[in-house]
Amino acid sequence: xxxxxxxxxxxxxxxxxxxxPESRARIAEHLDACRRCCGEIAFLNELRRxxxxxxxxxxxxxxVRMEAFLATLEGSTDDRPDAQG
Amino acid sequence: xxxxxxxxxxxxxxxxxxRQLVGEDAEDLVQECLLKAYRSxxxxxxRQAAPAWLTRIMVNCARDRFRSRGRRVRESPLxxxxxxxxxxxxAAEDPFPYSDSLHLDFLHRFGPEDVWAVLRGLPEIYRLPLxxxxxxxxxxxxxxxxxxxxxxxxxxxxxxxxxxFEKDLWTYAREHDLLRETAREGT
Numbered sequence: 001x002x003x004x005x006x007x008x009x010x011x012x013x014x015x016x017x018x019x020x021p022e023s024r025a026r027i028a029e030h031l032d033a034c035r036r037c038c039g040e041i042a043f044l045n046e047l048r049r050x051x052x053x054x055x056x057x058x059x060x061x062x063x064v065r066m067e068a069f070l071a072t073l074e075g076s077t078d079d080r081p082d083a084q085g
Numbered sequence: 086x087x088x089x090x091x092x093x094x095x096x097x098x099x100x101x102x103x104r105q106l107v108g109e110d111a112e113d114l115v116q117e118c119l120l121k122a123y124r125s126x127x128x129x130x131x132r133q134a135a136p137a138w139l140t141r142i143m144v145n146c147a148r149d150r151f152r153s154r155g156r157r158v159r160e161s162p163l164x165x166x167x168x169x170x171x172x173x174x175x176a177a178e179d180p181f182p183y184s185d186s187l188h189l190d191f192l193h194r195f196g197p198e199d200v201w202a203v204l205r206g207l208p209e210i211y212r213l214p215l216x217x218x219x220x221x222x223x224x225x226x227x228x229x230x231x232x233x234x235x236x237x238x239x240x241x242x243x244x245x246x247x248x249x250f251e252k253d254l255w256t257y258a259r260e261h262d263l264l265r266e267t268a269r270e271g272t
Contacts (some may be wrong), residue, residue: 008170012247018225018240035143040172043188047171047251050192051219054200055101062112066096069116070089073123 002026009085015044088126090136091135092119098221099139105216108205114150118143140221144213144231153210165235171251180264196255203253211246214239 007030013019014027031038058066099118103111122142128136140142175191186188195203203213213232217223223231258264 005088005168009167012244015241016225016243018243039188040170043172043192046189046192047254048219050195051200051204051215052222053196054204055098055220056104056111056197056201058097058100061102063096065112066100066115066119068091069119072091073119074089 001033002030004034004037009042011037011041014039088123093134095139100219102143103138105204105220107150111191114143114146117146138163140223141231166245166248166252169248169252171255174255181266194239199257203250203257206253207246207249211242211249213245214243215250218243
């Protein structure tokens with residue numbers, strides 16, 4: 001069975017399904033027997049969730065300016081796809 | 086298909102992506118992306134493909150900016166991160182001795198702006214794969230195509246970027262006073 005130090009390098013890859021089937025089987029075997037690495041996998045999974053939810057929000061003033069920009073685009077003629085040929 | 090309607094739906098996501106790619110220049114990047122998308126949106130046959138299509142345009146715009154500003158994409162050395170484990174550092178340092186959920190408590194000290202600030206500190210070469218894969222649900226194969234690198238290179242950058250990100254989270258927490266027992270509790 002692989003050691004914690006070896007499993008550690010591939011835990012992210014295991015979690016994100018980026019490792020080979022052979023490596024996946026070796027890590028799974030290790031996780032069956034190692035409580036600490038199981039804790040680390042759960043932690044990385046939570047970290048992944050925290051990152052996924054950290055997207056910056058669209059500020060209201062930027063939204064207003066973007067709406068105006070879209071209106072300008074819609075009102076223009078030179079840039080329209082059907083006006084280019 | 087109404088372009089403005091499609092763009093409106095995607096605006097919050099596009100702005101978020103732009104912030105992660107170019108920081109304070111996000112608004113300009115969104116406008117550049119929308120302009121290019123508008124000029125070619127007749128090519129878009131499937132509305133379901135619009136998010137991926139707009140992501141591709143935005144990433145290309147960002148990469149053009151990096152290149153035009155002479156920001157060479159290089160494999161920056163990230164020493165000593167291969168074996169770093171944030172989980173183990175937290176356990177060893179035990180910043181919240183009275184907590185029975187030490188690791189979760191650590192993560193929950195980070196607001197979205199904190200996470201974003203740490204990501205922004207990563208070199209582009211590592212930040213872009215992380216942002217695309219972990220924040221915008223882009224597959225690793227798609228991310229490799231978007232960034233014009235082989236899949237193996239993309240996976241290696243993701244691996245190193247994640248490890249550096251873990252290390253930087255710890256550094257950020259120490260430097261921004263997130264490790265105090267009362268931090269973010271409002272007491």
